[in-house]
Amino acid sequence: MVVLTILMLVAGLVLGGCGQKKPEAPKEPEKTVIRFAHWRGEDKAAFESIIKKFEAENPTIKVEQSIEGSEKHDTKLLAEFQAKNGPDVFAVMPGARFANVVKGGWFLDISGEKFLDVVKPHLRLPGQDGGKQYAVPYQLVFNDPVYNKGIFEKYKLEPPKDWKGFLALCETLKKNGITPIIFDSEIGPGQFMNPMLMNNMPSDDALVKVQKGELKLTEDWFVTTLKQFKELNDKGYFQKDVLGTKKAGAAALFAQEKGAMLAQGSYMMASNKQANPNLKQGLLAPITVSADKMKYEGIHTATFMIAINKDSKNVEAAKKFMAFLFKPEIAAEYANATGQMLTISGVQYKTEELMEQAKWLEKKTLFQPRYMITVSEVEKAIVNSIMDVIGGMAPEKAALKAQQEVDRVIKK
Template identity: 55%
Template sequence: MKKLLILLAMLTVIIAGCGKNSSTSGDSSDSSKKVTINFTHWRGEDSKAFDSIIEQFEKKNPNIHVEMTVFPSDSYQSQIQGSLLSGEGIDVFASFPGSQFETIRKANGFAKLDDQNLLSKFDEKLIQAGKSDNTQYALPYQLVYNIPVYNKGIFEKLNLDIPKDWSSFLKTSETLKKNGYTPILFSGDVSPSQFINPMIMNNEPTNNALHEVETGKRKLTDEWFIKTLSQIKELNDKGYFQKDALGTKKESAAALFAQEKGAMLAQGSYMMATVKQQNPKIDQGLLAPITVDQDKAKYEGVHTTTFLLGVAEKSKHKEAAKKFLTFLADPKISSEYANATGQLLTVKDVKYDSPELKESAKWKDKKTVFQPRFTILNERVSKAVETSVQDVLSGMSAKKAAEKAQGEVERVAKN
């Protein structure tokens, strides 16, 4: 009987040990077990660069396999929301700053990032968009300038200087039009949310004007916002955008710019690499429309820290996910990604090789404001601002478009 009890005790220990191994078979904290983590983002154009980086990561971490999922940017939030809430399918993911970041944070979608070794790899001033209540939830990876890209060759050919005020911006646009160029190539799916930012920056030169709209301290029917919409409408009415601007997609506008059909592209620095791939001979720069007299201009341009990288709070493999995040933040890996994709980054000690990146990097020394639209924390308010631009391009008066947008803001405030 005693031998039987001893045997049973031994079996219990063995079974318990097996149970323990089974429960940790997918746990990244056990370095001997292979786990699979998912990396989800919206930048399909970066997939080739990420494939190379993932291959290097897996070679260095043979027990971690990384699967990559890419969704379109315009449906990204709705696509990832279910996975983040369920804890299935996403471990590392990207988000936009502003309302999308805030929505995910409020839903407890982000795990806290408190590893000082990881945080120290980033420029502290450039990662504030991923922070809330002094806690870092996500790390903005890209530094973008949300101002038009311009064709230096066309400007030089026509002896045009960079406009320093609104009057000279209109004169420059008129000269371009008379010489057969579309002054500003506008894309209906992207430009309304991009072009409005430099148009606002000096009309109401604060860093939180649109955020104060959603808190009720300001209104979209105030003079500064109506003026902004009026100036956008003026550009359209004078034929400085191409025909059917709202019906033009981001890729089509970029292709027209690469073909040198237009002199300015109303998107941002993130498009320079794409344009260069289509036309290796094109010489590009960045400029911002100055909507006031030169002596009244406070800002030279607009910047955004975006592509916020985070770890899903409900990830079953947080340690493996954080390892991958740390790998992406390595200066050597970051430099590879930056030069392969044409993106400026927030990581310290990145080395930029391409002329486009060196051109964009010059803007780090200029006085820029964080993108006004991304200070809005409510998605419906952000959409109302964007829609007001579409409305004036569709023929609505600036005043009526502003009143319509403000009405939506007030409806949001009541809910």
């Protein structure tokens, strides 16, 4: 009897259990998806790591990277903004590209945001317009040629202090069978023009005055710069087939130690080191005048500016992500992973290349003149004049051709 009772109780429990619903699994919170668009494919892994940390702290936000080459990035960005489907957070270059986005009214005004405090006021300037902060420079770049310290040490060479010394340096390298300067046709003219112009210009804002019609490219200061480009080319101080050399090809030649200087900038130092771990690098700028007339030792650029799309449907999430990127400890992770010096105070640099760049914080440098130009056609005319001279055109003729294009733009 007792056994029967127990069996009946067990059966009841089993039957009762069958009728019960299993508890439902908790629903995943709906995520806000924001898109972060930039052009630095080499930074993909570094940003992936940072994004994982951000998403762990902000489980309701998902960040997707969108990466294109620099030229395609700019074109795609403007097209997407016009179609009202642009990225939530995006990178933009200073100068004409920044001005294009301002003109379109696509920047969110981020003036007064707390994360701006970690960037010194003078480094924020390239991202400002009309007293408003629209973008914040992330990277601090020195647009001066990178040089091979090992080669310089071997021939007991030092960075020269005047134009005569720079030519003598190049001649010594050439006589020893080393290409003095590796110069590419893709980004080289737009980079190398800045240190070549910095001490030749009659004023720091000379290119702005050209854009306004207050100075001419046919004047001595600009023609002299083109003549100096011609002198470097005619004396064989660039590698063969400059016009056929792209950025990646130039970098490969430098990493293989087939040239003493790479006419690009500090942003190349990390990838150069990756390609050749034994490479020791420094930075130098050609001083195109006599030592007593030198105003600047080099060029700096506050670049890779980060901004928020005014038409984003996820502005608060975008602000959170942007603030996260500007945390000194997160910025340090990015800097040391990518080899890029940043505008952010309190960042601890660990790599040899970044410590080398840090020395330039104490030097007298000019903000990149090319990025002071806000009209794309004017910038293109100036850059093209350098390529014309490398291609064999007389400096005076190349300057006149460029000035005629500037005049056309001004009259428009």
